[in-house]
Amino acid sequence: MPIIELNNVNKGFGPASNRSEVLADINLSIEENEFVAIVGFSGSGKSTLVNLLTGLEIPDTGTVTFEEKPVTGPHSDRGIVFQNYSLLPWLTVTGNVELAVKQVFPQMSKKERRDHVARYIEMVNLTPASWKRPKELSGGMRQRVSVARTLAMQPKLLLLDEPLGALDALTRAQLQDEILNIWDQEKKTVVLITNDVDEAVLMADRIIPLTPGPQATLGKEFRVDLQRPRDRTTLNFNPEFKKIRNTVTQYLMELNDEAKRLAPVKDLPLPDIHPIQFVA
Amino acid sequence: MKKFKHILLKTLDVAALSVFEPIVRLCYGEDPRAQLRKIGKFILIPIVAFILFLGVWHVTASGIETKFGKMPTPGVTWEQTKVMVGQVFENRRSEKAFYVEQKTKAQEHETKAAQYAAAAELPKNASQKEAFLAESNAQAELAVNARSATFAGTPTIIYRVVHSLKTVFLGFMLATLIALPIGILCGLNPVFMAAASPIIQIFKPVSPVAWVPIAMILVGALYSGSSMQPAMLSSAIVVAMCSLWPTLTNTALGVASIDKDHLNVAKVLRLGWWTRLFKIVIPSSLPLIFAGLRISLGVGWMVLIAAELLVQNPGLGQFVWDRFQDNSAAAFGQIFVAIFIIGIIGFFLDRTMIILQRSVSFDAPAGA
Numbered sequence: 203m204p205i206i207e208l209n210n211v212n213k214g215f216g217p218a219s220n221r222s223e224v225l226a227d228i229n230l231s232i233e234e235n236e237f238v239a240i241v242g243f244s245g246s247g248k249s250t251l252v253n254l255l256t257g258l259e260i261p262d263t264g265t266v267t268f269e270e271k272p273v274t275g276p277h278s279d280r281g282i283v284f285q286n287y288s289l290l291p292w293l294t295v296t297g298n299v300e301l302a303v304k305q306v307f308p309q310m311s312k313k314e315r316r317d318h319v320a321r322y323i324e325m326v327n328l329t330p331a332s333w334k335r336p337k338e339l340s341g342g343m344r345q346r347v348s349v350a351r352t353l354a355m356q357p358k359l360l361l362l363d364e365p366l367g368a369l370d371a372l373t374r375a376q377l378q379d380e381i382l383n384i385w386d387q388e389k390k391t392v393v394l395i396t397n398d399v400d401e402a403v404l405m406a407d408r409i410i411p412l413t414p415g416p417q418a419t420l421g422k423e424f425r426v427d428l429q430r431p432r433d434r435t436t437l438n439f440n441p442e443f444k445k446i447r448n449t450v451t452q453y454l455m456e457l458n459d460e461a462k463r464l465a466p467v468k469d470l471p472l473p474d475i476h477p478i479q480f481v482a
Numbered sequence: 483m484k485k486f487k488h489i490l491l492k493t494l495d496v497a498a499l500s501v502f503e504p505i506v507r508l509c510y511g512e513d514p515r516a517q518l519r520k521i522g523k524f525i526l527i528p529i530v531a532f533i534l535f536l537g538v539w540h541v542t543a544s545g546i547e548t549k550f551g552k553m554p555t556p557g558v559t560w561e562q563t564k565v566m567v568g569q570v571f572e573n574r575r576s577e578k579a580f581y582v583e584q585k586t587k588a589q590e591h592e593t594k595a596a597q598y599a600a601a602a603e604l605p606k607n608a609s610q611k612e613a614f615l616a617e618s619n620a621q622a623e624l625a626v627n628a629r630s631a632t633f634a635g636t637p638t639i640i641y642r643v644v645h646s647l648k649t650v651f652l653g654f655m656l657a658t659l660i661a662l663p664i665g666i667l668c669g670l671n672p673v674f675m676a677a678a679s680p681i682i683q684i685f686k687p688v689s690p691v692a693w694v695p696i697a698m699i700l701v702g703a704l705y706s707g708s709s710m711q712p713a714m715l716s717s718a719i720v721v722a723m724c725s726l727w728p729t730l731t732n733t734a735l736g737v738a739s740i741d742k743d744h745l746n747v748a749k750v751l752r753l754g755w756w757t758r759l760f761k762i763v764i765p766s767s768l769p770l771i772f773a774g775l776r777i778s779l780g781v782g783w784m785v786l787i788a789a790e791l792l793v794q795n796p797g798l799g800q801f802v803w804d805r806f807q808d809n810s811a812a813a814f815g816q817i818f819v820a821i822f823i824i825g826i827i828g829f830f831l832d833r834t835m836i837i838l839q840r841s842v843s844f845d846a847p848a849g850a
């Protein structure tokens with residue numbers, strides 16, 4: 203039984219006279235405990251898709267169902283980590299997490315709540331910074347607060363919108379491991395939005411590309427059957443890893459070329475230079 | 483030592499006094515040339531400019547003859563400042579003397595009362611005894627009166643400053659109590675905003691002077707308490723009527739322009755209406771609200787002087803009017819002193835608000 207399902211979902215923005223159709227005919231079904239990665243180009247509608255899964259946006263046509271019930275708004279069973287952190291700047295790290303916990307678990311005693319908050323801050327290694335405000339934190343630390351806040355709500359489905367986009371390679375690797383750990387230990391379902399194919403192959407059971415917009419839709423999906431736990435240091439030499447990475451990259455580039463061909467030709471004189479395409 | 487420097491610099495920054503930063507840095511020997519250049523530019527030049535201003539004032543004033551005599555020069559103003567300070571001390575002395583005198587008087591009456599009471603105890607005829615007792619009671623009463631008498635000199639400048647500050651804060655509190663809830667409602671609800679907008683637009687540009695008669699008449703009709711002088715209440719109402727607008731519009735703007743990301747957090751957490759108001763909406767608009775409060779207090783202080791002058795509230799405004807009625811060159815000079823006092827207090831009020839504003843701003847520090 204799928205935990206969440208999208209059926210023929212269309213979503214656009216703006217008035218009828220000047221409407222931009224962002225997502226068209228999206229069909230997606232995610233099983234419990236699955237780790238799904240959605241890869242796509244910048245501005246294609248990935249965040250819009252996540253908002254639909256969360257319930258922050260409602261589809262124009264089609265349906266979103268979570269545990270066989272239609273989604274009409276956000277619910278604490280579906281936790282989202284926003285692309286832009288979305289921390290409340292006037293609250294400390296603890297304050298940000300606590301606000302969420304208070305809301306989702308109103309029955310907790312003060313002490314229970316404090317322990318609960320502390321546990322999740324510890325999980326993302328932010329205990330030493332727990333009294334700081336977001337502006338005193340680095341981008342990676344803010345992202346981790348955002349992750350801790352969402353995890354502390356103990357959602358069944360974790361929606362991660364490019365949670366590692368702004369990070370350096372080292373922090374990124376560290377957080378990837380943390381997310382995989384949590385997914386494995388707490389038996390969650392994860393939808394990870396990313397524009398990094400390596401990351402998708404490293405983490406996901408299934409990779410689904412989103413075609414370039416407008417009217418983006420989900421493309422051909424790729425299964426990743428690499429054995430877990432996946433070791434990033436040896437993975438680069440694993441032929442299967444290389445093969446999947448290359449096919450996904452190839453597919454994305456084809457999509458991109460096709461989108462360019464279909465796009466209306468503009469009368470701009472272009473300089474006579476050509477990009478070099480690197481295929482690893 | 484280094485830590486102390488850091489604290490010092492931070493304090494200057496918070497107090498919006500960062501002009502003095504180069505002096506601190508110079509004391510710690512940090513790049514003396516750059517610091518000296520900064521001191522020259524941002525401290526020396528303002529001082530020179532002020533001296534120039536005094537010079538221009540002196541020359542201009544010396545050439546103007548009024549019916550009160552010459553227009554006060556900086557020198558005359560300074561003389562009158564000393565006179566006013568002298569008056570404060572003089573007043574304090576006579577106040578002390580007054581209470582000493584009252585005390586001796588009271589003691590005299592008390593001794594007499596005791597003597598009469600003792601005399602009444604001696605076996606005399608009943609009518610004489612009664613007369614003694616009556617006299618004793620009368621003396622005791624005189625003693626009580628002497629002790630409870632309060633000094634009623636002319637109000638000193640200190641008294642007036644304190645009174646003006648009390649009045650402006652009363653008015654400012656009134657303005658805040660009215661402006662904050664209405665501002666929040668306007669920001670939250672476009673319909674409410676549309677409804678309130680014409681009212682706000684009409685009353686916002688009204689001159690403080692126009693509110694004075696209305697405030698006086700209404701206070702006369704509706705206020706019968708005795709905890710406060712009616713003049714003070716009228717002045718405070720005028721201050722409130724003129725100073726509530728910046729807070730109101732800023733609050734509305736702050737609440738209406740709340741970050742969409744923060745609203746999304748509220749939605750995802752499914753916060754209730756009140757929780758959303760107190761945990762998201764108000765905190766996120768606090769910097770703008772405080773910016774509004776700061777402007778309001780500035781406006782309030784300006785309006786207060788006019789209101790006091792017209793309502794005869796015994797603060798600085800009334801002082802200016804009193805001096806004007808005095809028709810003397812000395813009094814003319816004291817008006818100039820009052821101008822400086824008003825300006826300097828206004829400056830400190832603004833600084834206080836800047837510090838408050840900075841303490842609630844969670845992003846960039848507010849400009850000076």
Ligand SMILES: Nc1ncnc2c1ncn2[C@@H]1O[C@H](COP(=O)(O)OP(=O)(O)OP(=O)(O)O)[C@@H](O)[C@H]1O
Nearest residue numbers: 215216224242243244245246247248249250251285
């Ligand atoms: N609330 C909205 N109103 C109008 N247009 C919107 C809205 N949200 C998204 N869009 C449009 O939808 C398109 C897709 O936006 P979206 O943020 O989903 O892209 P994305 O794939 O997440 O981009 P990125 O890689 O930069 O995160 C964009 O063209 C954007 O302008």
Ligand SMILES: [Mg+2]
Nearest residue numbers: 248249250285
């Ligand atoms: Mg996005």
